[in-house]
Amino acid sequence: MRVIGPDGAQLGIMPAAQAQDIADERNLDLVKIAPQATPPVCKIMDYGKYRFEQAKREKEARKNQHTVEVKEIKLSLNIDTHDFNTKLKNAMKFFAHGDKVKVSIRFRGREMGHSEYGYDIMKKFADACAEVANIERPAKLEGRQMLMFLAPKPTK
Secondary structure, three states: OEEEOOOOOEEEEOOHHHHHHHHHHOOOEEEEEEOOOOOOEEEEEOHHHHHHHHHHHHHHHHHHOOOOOEEEEEEOOOOOHHHHHHHHHHHHHHHHOOOEEEEEEEOOHHHHHHHHHHHHHHHHHHHHOOOOEEEEEEEEEEOOEEEEEEEEOOOO
């Protein structure tokens, strides 16, 4: 097997027993890096320290990433201007935080016969958010509920 030393220098091709003896002399571990290669490649290293540093890097990467949440805003068919503006202001806050927004309208009773009003309200909401958000999925009637998904525009 090909052996690489702790400093990255190649120690050459040798039997496994000899490589293990060298690792034991230095109080380090013999780790297979590429077992499929011919001959297999092994490195002499402190495996506990390697795992610790790898876990530290992964933890740092998780800390720096932002998870995108889907926030929901429920509108109604007979929503008034002030209520509409309040919901719009909340959506703008969600977009500022980088979250997606699910806009829904639930139809009750006879309102199902007037789904075109729901499309008008959804279009009005999407137009009001047009400068900060893109329509990810346009308004679609699913049973008694109309859904639309908006995502924040990417920042440059």
